[in-house]
Amino acid sequence: MNVVPLQTVRLPDWLAGVLGLDGLLGTVVGSLIGAALVATVMLTMTAIAGPWAKRKITAAFTDRVAVSRIGPYGLFIIVADSLRLISKELIVPENADRPAYDIAPIVVVFSALIGFSVLPMGNLGGVSIQLADPEAGLALVFAFASIATIGLVMGGYASANKYSLLGGLRSVAQAIAYEIPLLVIAISLVLFTGSLQLSEFIAYQQQPFIDLGVFAIPSWFAFVNPFAFLLFLVANLAEIGRNPFDTPEAPNEIVAGYQTEYSSVYFVLFYLGEFLHIFLGAGIITVLFLGGGAGPLLPGFVWFLIKLWAIFLFTQWMRSAMPRVRIDQLIGIGWKGLLVLSFANLLLTAVVVGVFNVGV
Amino acid sequence: MSTFETPDREQEADPETLLEDLLIGTEAHRNAPGVVIPPNAVQEALTRLREDAGYDHLSTVTAQEYADRFEAIYHLRRFADPTDELSVVVPTSKEDPTIESAAPVFRTADWHEREAYDLMGISFEDHPDLRRILLPETWQGHPLRQDYDQDRPQVVPLREHRNPIAENQQTAEGEDTMFLNVGPHHPATHGVLHIETVLDGEQVVDVDPDIGYLHRCEEQICESSTYRHQIMPYPDRWDYVSAGLLNEWAYARTAEDLADIEVPAYAQTIRTMGAELSRIAAHMLALGTFALDVNGDFTAAFMYAMRERERVEQLLEELTGQRLMFNYFRLGGVAWDLPDPREEFFENVREYLNDVPEAVQEFHDLLSNNEVFQLRTVNTGVLEPEVAKDYGCTGPVLRGSGVAYDIRDKDPYGRYDDLDWEVVTEDGKDNYARVLVRIREVEQSARIIDQCLDRLEDWPEDDREIQSNVPRTVAPDGGQEIYRAVEGAKGELGIYIRTDGSDTPARFKIRGPSFSNLQVLPELAEGEYIPDLIAALGSLDLVLGEVDR
Numbered sequence: 001m002n003v004v005p006l007q008t009v010r011l012p013d014w015l016a017g018v019l020g021l022d023g024l025l026g027t028v029v030g031s032l033i034g035a036a037l038v039a040t041v042m043l044t045m046t047a048i049a050g051p052w053a054k055r056k057i058t059a060a061f062t063d064r065v066a067v068s069r070i071g072p073y074g075l076f077i078i079v080a081d082s083l084r085l086i087s088k089e090l091i092v093p094e095n096a097d098r099p100a101y102d103i104a105p106i107v108v109v110f111s112a113l114i115g116f117s118v119l120p121m122g123n124l125g126g127v128s129i130q131l132a133d134p135e136a137g138l139a140l141v142f143a144f145a146s147i148a149t150i151g152l153v154m155g156g157y158a159s160a161n162k163y164s165l166l167g168g169l170r171s172v173a174q175a176i177a178y179e180i181p182l183l184v185i186a187i188s189l190v191l192f193t194g195s196l197q198l199s200e201f202i203a204y205q206q207q208p209f210i211d212l213g214v215f216a217i218p219s220w221f222a223f224v225n226p227f228a229f230l231l232f233l234v235a236n237l238a239e240i241g242r243n244p245f246d247t248p249e250a251p252n253e254i255v256a257g258y259q260t261e262y263s264s265v266y267f268v269l270f271y272l273g274e275f276l277h278i279f280l281g282a283g284i285i286t287v288l289f290l291g292g293g294a295g296p297l298l299p300g301f302v303w304f305l306i307k308l309w310a311i312f313l314f315t316q317w318m319r320s321a322m323p324r325v326r327i328d329q330l331i332g333i334g335w336k337g338l339l340v341l342s343f344a345n346l347l348l349t350a351v352v353v354g355v356f357n358v359g360v
Numbered sequence: 361m362s363t364f365e366t367p368d369r370e371q372e373a374d375p376e377t378l379l380e381d382l383l384i385g386t387e388a389h390r391n392a393p394g395v396v397i398p399p400n401a402v403q404e405a406l407t408r409l410r411e412d413a414g415y416d417h418l419s420t421v422t423a424q425e426y427a428d429r430f431e432a433i434y435h436l437r438r439f440a441d442p443t444d445e446l447s448v449v450v451p452t453s454k455e456d457p458t459i460e461s462a463a464p465v466f467r468t469a470d471w472h473e474r475e476a477y478d479l480m481g482i483s484f485e486d487h488p489d490l491r492r493i494l495l496p497e498t499w500q501g502h503p504l505r506q507d508y509d510q511d512r513p514q515v516v517p518l519r520e521h522r523n524p525i526a527e528n529q530q531t532a533e534g535e536d537t538m539f540l541n542v543g544p545h546h547p548a549t550h551g552v553l554h555i556e557t558v559l560d561g562e563q564v565v566d567v568d569p570d571i572g573y574l575h576r577c578e579e580q581i582c583e584s585s586t587y588r589h590q591i592m593p594y595p596d597r598w599d600y601v602s603a604g605l606l607n608e609w610a611y612a613r614t615a616e617d618l619a620d621i622e623v624p625a626y627a628q629t630i631r632t633m634g635a636e637l638s639r640i641a642a643h644m645l646a647l648g649t650f651a652l653d654v655n656g657d658f659t660a661a662f663m664y665a666m667r668e669r670e671r672v673e674q675l676l677e678e679l680t681g682q683r684l685m686f687n688y689f690r691l692g693g694v695a696w697d698l699p700d701p702r703e704e705f706f707e708n709v710r711e712y713l714n715d716v717p718e719a720v721q722e723f724h725d726l727l728s729n730n731e732v733f734q735l736r737t738v739n740t741g742v743l744e745p746e747v748a749k750d751y752g753c754t755g756p757v758l759r760g761s762g763v764a765y766d767i768r769d770k771d772p773y774g775r776y777d778d779l780d781w782e783v784v785t786e787d788g789k790d791n792y793a794r795v796l797v798r799i800r801e802v803e804q805s806a807r808i809i810d811q812c813l814d815r816l817e818d819w820p821e822d823d824r825e826i827q828s829n830v831p832r833t834v835a836p837d838g839g840q841e842i843y844r845a846v847e848g849a850k851g852e853l854g855i856y857i858r859t860d861g862s863d864t865p866a867r868f869k870i871r872g873p874s875f876s877n878l879q880v881l882p883e884l885a886e887g888e889y890i891p892d893l894i895a896a897l898g899s900l901d902l903v904l905g906e907v908d909r
Contacts, residue, residue: 329735
């Protein structure tokens with residue numbers, strides 16, 4: 001099978017070229033600036049999503065009007081909310097276990113941000129927006145994403161609050177139960193691509209799947225294996241802790257779970273981490289199933305962001321509509337349902353790939 | 361649907377004969393005959409009355425003080441026929457007020473007697489857990505006693521209270537447990553309720569509701585207010601979530617029966633319509649908050665419920681001028697006639713009624729037909745009908761366990777007896793059934809309103825009497841006692857009044873349905889997971905204003 005090599009230059013190399021640096025210095029400087037740019041884009045999206053878009057979306061789902069007073073369409077609420085959150089007093093519980101208490105929110109945010117370092121986020125003007133493309137990219141991105149759980153458990157335990165503890169324990173139980181299905185589903189895709197490198201995933205999905213003459217349906221894995229796509233969507237909801245799987249923070253049961261005792265900037269960091277994780281989860285889905293930045297007319301990077309927002313919308317939709325399952329039911333669905341189904345999917349895919357010889 | 365068998369009244373013994381050897385006197389209350397028994401024969405008497413005479417519902421326990429004695433009244437009735445009532449009067453001495461506890465016979469007596477102990481200082485022998493219930497445990501004195509000094513400041517420091525985590529926390533099997541305070545400030549407590557919970561992992565081992573945070577001395581306030589004008593605003597504040605007219609009716613019914621006030625049919629029709637509007641609003645809030653508890657925040661179901669409730673609120677505002685604290689009923693009628701122009705009001709109500717089926721369907725789509733919702737609620741928080749009756753549960757909680765007990769049906773007041781509607785029951789006994797009952801009751805309420813509208817539209821203009829002729833001062837004859845109940849949004853909302861000939865009651869006792877409904881929570885939650893504790897709490901649909909009074 002011939003994979004079309006990307007005729008583009010990756011962002012760090014391009015930056016190094018623009019700055020006229022080469023060798024190790026060029027790599028380091030280019031990577032740092034590139035990482036800063038990507039992080040800025042993601043943080044900006046989070047800033048839009050948290051105080052504004054989320055409110056607007058849930059309001060639309062629930063027949064309300066949200067944030068409409070400050071600025072056009074209430075957009076300046078982003079500034080107002082940032083100021084409000086930052087200016088709040090930081091209250092640290094007396095028995096908090098420091099420095100674990102202080103590190104936890106930072107871990108949560110950075111684990112999500114690091115995840116973006118290996119995601120191919122489409123092209124922009126001939127530059128591939130991907131910071132690094134290691135051969136083990138797929139394994140790495142899941143590894144980064146699951147570091148967040150450590151932050152949650154840390155925060156839950158270090159807060160010295162029983163609700164936090166329950167939330168932390170729930171989040172670790174949930175993460176273990178749902179990360180394995182996620183990985184197994186992802187492995188079923190590796191059977192097609194023959195590589196863990198994420199750019200290979202993008203390349204594979206650019207091939208036509210069904211040629212309809214006028215246009216061809218690309219072999220996005222969402223089309224090639226819709227069953228795996230659905231499983232992944234569901235498992236991802238649990239991974240990012242959104243309805244019907246938002247048990248770790250379930251406000252009506254355990255107040256706010258692991259983040260009960262966090263205020264001010266730490267609270268902001270947790271929230272930031274949560275939204276970054278939704279976007280990271282969306283990013284992984286986009287790369288694995290939706291062809292990354294593939295799409296007509298608009299630049300690839302823009303398509304990538306559009307897909308991210310579409311999946312964000314999906315999570316908010318679930319949140320507005322779905323009841324929350326109980327923690328034991330959640331674990332049951334994970335181990336007895338999704339894990340079994342994902343292995344079934346793996347076997348089935350292996351058979352199909354072997355028989356029809358569609359893989360690499 | 362009902363689990364009742366029609367009691368064979370001929371075979372059942374007359375209470376007085378049944379208690380012949382225990383009886384020390386009889387009384388005649390306005391609602392029921394009274395039997396007077398000595399304080400050491402309570403269990404024996406109540407057991408006989410329950411088992412041989414069929415009095416299976418202990419509505420409430422009223423404690424009061426006379427010049428020469430203390431007295432507790434056990435208000436008994438039958439679930440099958442609440443008009444068949446009996447007051448068991450238990451006098452006790454002033455020096456050492458002690459009465460044998462009825463808690464071993466009726467579980468519901470547990471909390472009612474704790475309240476009597478707390479506020480009146482009557483101690484109950486053989487009571488499983490005689491602690492203060494409304495006031496803090498270190499409170500000095502009993503505030504409803506005549507010699508209680510209200511001016512004495514009370515300091516209630518936390519350090520003097522029992523420390524629930526002092527003792528070793530293990531289950532009977534030796535598993536380590538964790539004590540958890542749910543509330544008084546917690547997103548799911550629907551007000552200020554504190555639940556002392558013991559957890560084994562995520563499972564609930566022990567639940568002990570701690571109430572009283574919203575105790576506003578409503579009974580005492582009513583005792584110092586006049587029948588005619590001053591009491592009526594207070595019922596609005598018991599079940600304060602838009603069920604106001606239902607509460608007002610409880611007082612209106614009691615006081616009107618006491619003072620023999622006739623209410624014109626026209627006013628009764630308006631009352632019936634208003635009360636059912638209130639019920640829809642209250643049930644909508646119950647559905648919405650239950651969705652909050654099970655679905656999580658930011659869910660559509662809650663906002664849709666609030667939207668529906670808002671439409672009812674607007675109708676009620678047109679009718680009464682208020683949105684929550686209506687103060688619309690008067691002794692002998694209502695405050696004013698339907699708003700002008702009448703046609704517009706009728707049109708607005710009709711428009712709303714037309715949309716009710718669609719709204720109900722929406723809730724079925726969002727909640728009851730949702731598989732995840734069913735996964736969460738079916739077979740959780742199971743309440744057996746016998747247990748529910750034992751705890752004195754009423755309203756949708758009892759009807760969700762398949763018992764067709766509805767005061768509107770069995771002890772009709774207003775216009776309910778000549779309207780066409782059904783008592784809604786579900787046999788599921790679980791959280792799901794209780795939610796279904798509320799959804800279906802909204803439909804029945806809409807039916808009732810519709811029929812009231814038909815009558816009001818055709819009502820001859822010269823016969824629209826909104827209030828009968830009630831004297832400026834209402835002072836019923838002294839020495840009368842009455843217990844009357846109506847079907848509030850949460851169940852049997854009853855009021856006991858004793859008169860002393862003045863224009864204020866000598867004793868004013870409120871039976872809040874949520875009080876008894878909350879008491880059953882441990883039965884629903886113990887052994888379940890935390891989320892089911894929360895769901896069970898939500899399915900009981902508590903209003904703490906009515907629990908604490």
